[in-house]
Amino acid sequence: MKKLYISLLIAGVAFQGLKAQNIQNNPGSNHGNKFEQLGTILTTPNEQRTASGAPGVKYWQQQADYDIKCTLDEKNLLLKGTQTVTYTNNSPDVLTYIWLQLDENEHSTSKNADYQSSSRMPSMSTTQMVDRAAAESQENGYGVNITSLTDASGKKLTYTVNKTMMRVEMPQPLKSGQKFVFNVAWDYKITDRMVLGGRGGYEFFPEDGNYLFTMAQWYPRLCVYSDFQGWQNHQFTGRGEFALTFGNFKVQITVPADHIVGGTGEVINYNAVLSPAQLSRYKQATTAKAPVEIVTLAEAKAAETKKSTQTKTWVFQAQNVRDFAWTSSRKFVWDAMAQPVEGKNVMCMSFYGKEAYGLYSKFSTKAVAHTVKTYSDFTFPYPYPTAQSVEAANGMEYPMICFNYGRTEKDGTYSETSKNGMLGVIIHEVGHNFFPMIVNSDERQWTWMDEGLNSFLEYMTEELWDNKFPSKKGPAYTIVDYMKLPKDQLEPVMTNSENIVRFGPNAYSKPATALNILRETIMGRELFDYAFKEYARRWAFKHPTPADLFRTMEDASGEDLDWFWRGWFYSTDACDISLDSVKVARPDFNGKIPAPRTINARVDKPQVNAFEDISKVRNREDKRIVFYTDQDKNARDFYWSYARGTVKVDSTPTKMEFGRQIEQLPAAEQAKYAGKYFYEVNFSNKGGLIMPVIVEFTYKDGTKKLDRIPAQIWRHNEKNGSKFYVEDKEVASIKLDPMRETADIDESNNVWGGEAKPSKFQLFKQSGATAARGQSVGTNPMQKAVK
Structure with a gap:
C-alpha cells in the first residue's frame, strides 16, 4: 500500500505480535557482537527451506481455486455473491478444519477485530467526529453475512465466525493430496470508502450522481x-495486509449495463460487453506503442448522464494468482497499450474519471508499462497478461490491478506535487505485482518484505523514469530524521505490523534505504543485482520468509551480510560515525635508533607432559606394545635422549640482545620518501550501527581522493577505529561520507580541517630479515649441547 489512509476507527498497536530479538552472546564486550552470525535468530533450515535460502526438496504450498458469481446492486449499495472453492491439501498434514478471511468485517461495529488504541477527548471537535465515536457501540449493519455454507453435495457445513476470521470444520479429515470442494453464499453492504476508510468500497460523486466502486477483500478468502x-x-x-494462497479464478461480475469493469486477469467475453467501436479499439491497443482510448472521454461523460437500468455480466479468468479485485463505474475513461516483455505483450491499461483525465491520459498507462518493464529487468519477466491502474483517490494493490490517486484542478491544471505523487503511487502499486503478489510474503507478519522491498524497486524505477525525480524512499539521507529519534519511539524492522508506531518509515523507508545502501555502498550493483534477482526467481509464486531473503542474498553473492541484517533489521541503532582526530606527520630520517634490549635466555626444558596419564603408563607396561622409536632407532634424535635425561645440557642462561632490526636510511634513498605525508585518521561509532567508513581527502591543490573502508574494520573494536595513510600530497581537509551514503544522523562530526601541526615520523631501513613463521628465536638446547 502506497499511502496510509487509515480510519480513526482502525485499531493500532495492542496486538502482541512478533518483535525479533537481537540476541548477542557477549553484550558486555566492545567486540564480537555486531559481527556475530545470526545463528538461532533465523529459523532452522529443513527440507522445506534450505540453509542456502532456496526452497527445499520437500517444499509445499496449498492451492485454492475459486469460481465466483456476484452482482453489484448499485441502487441499494449491496454486493451479493456465491462461490465454489476447491481447496487442495498439498501439505503432509491432515487438516480437520480450514480458516477463511472475512475482511469486510473490519467495518462492522460488532464483528471487527476490536484492537483498540488509547483515545482522548479533544478540546475541539466536529459533530461528525462525535457521531462516529458514538456509533462505535451501535450495530451498523456492515460486514459479511454468510447465507449458506455447504459441501459439494449440498450438505451444510459447521462454521464459526471469530471477528474477521471464519473456521470451517471438515466433514471428514482432509488428508495430504486430497481436495475439498465447498460452496459459500454471502452478501454485505458496501461501505463509503471516503468516510469509513479501508481499501474496498465506493466513492460517490455528487456533481454527477455517480459511484466509483473499488471491490477489494470482497469475497471469503x-x-x-x-x-x-x-x-x-x-x-x-x-x-x-494479506497472506493468501495461490489458485485459479473464474469470476462473473454482473453490473449496470453502462458500467466499465476492470479486474484481475483477462475478460473472456469482451464481445458481449463492449460496443463494436470499443472492441475494435481494444484490439488496436493490443499492439499499440502508445495508449489508445478504448472508452473515450466523450463516451464517459455521456454515460454519466444516462444511467442504464439493464445489466451486463463481465467474465474474468486469472491463473495462478493469490487474490482477485475489481472496479466498476460508468465514469471511466479506459485506455491501453502493449508493453513487450521477453517476447510477449503485456496489456497495460488505465481506468479513470474525467476528474483525473489531464494527468492519467498523459501518464498513467505509460507509467504502468515502464514499471512492468523495469521490475522485470531487476527480477523476472512479468508473467501475467495485464497490468492495470485505476484512479480512485486511493493507493492499494492486487494482482494485475491497483487503485491509485491523481486528480487535476477543475480547469485541468495540476501541481508538480500532484504529478509526482501520482507517478510514484502508480509505480509503487503496479510494482506490488512482483512483491508480494508473486513473491508471496506474509504481509500480516512482515510488512517490510512487501512494502520495503517494493519501495526499494519503486525508487530504482522512479530514477529510471526521470533522473530528476524527487524520490523520497531510497536515498540514505532521507531516513536520517527517523533514525535519530529516541529509542522509545523506534522498533526494529523485524516487528509485527500491528505493533509499529511509525509505520511508514519503519516498514517502507528504512528497509528500502537499507537495500539501496547494500546495493550502492556495501555489495556493489553487480553482486547485489545478481543475488536479488536470484531471490526473486527462487521464490516467485511461493511463500518466502525473512530468513529465505537473508540467506539467498549471502548464498548468491558470497558475502557475509549477517552484520548488516542484524544492524538494519533487528536493531534500532543509527549510524553516527565521528571523525574524532587526525594525526599528521612528516618523515624524519635522523631519529635515534633504540638501544638493544638484553635478556637472559633460559634453555628450554624437555617437552614432556608434567603428568603421565593412565594410558601412557599402561602402554609402557603392556609388553605386547613395541613403540616405533624402539623398532627403528634411526627415528631417535637428540630430543629423544633429552626427554629421557640421557644427555647433558649446560643450563646456564645466555645473555641475548633484542633490538629493532633497523638502520639509518641512506641519503640516496631518502628522496623517495621525503615528499610523503603521513596521516592517522581516528574515528568512533557513536550511533551503534555498523557501517562502512567512507573517507574523502581534499588536498591542498584542490584534488580529492575517496577511500571506502569496509564495515569489517569494526570487527575487533565496535566503538573505535583508525587507519594509517601514506599520501603524496598534503591534505587540506578530511570528510566522512561526502555523498551521504550511510544515513549518518550527525554530519557535524564528520569533518577535519587540516589544522594539526605535523609531528615527526621516524623512518629507518630494515637491516635484517624477521623470523619466518615457526622458526625458533633465541638459543635452543641443541645448540647448547653442541657447544
Missing part, C-alpha cells in the same frame, strides 16, 4: 497454511 507457521489466521485490523 482462504488463509495460508504453511510449513513455517501453520494457519495464518491473525485478525485483520486494517493495517497488516
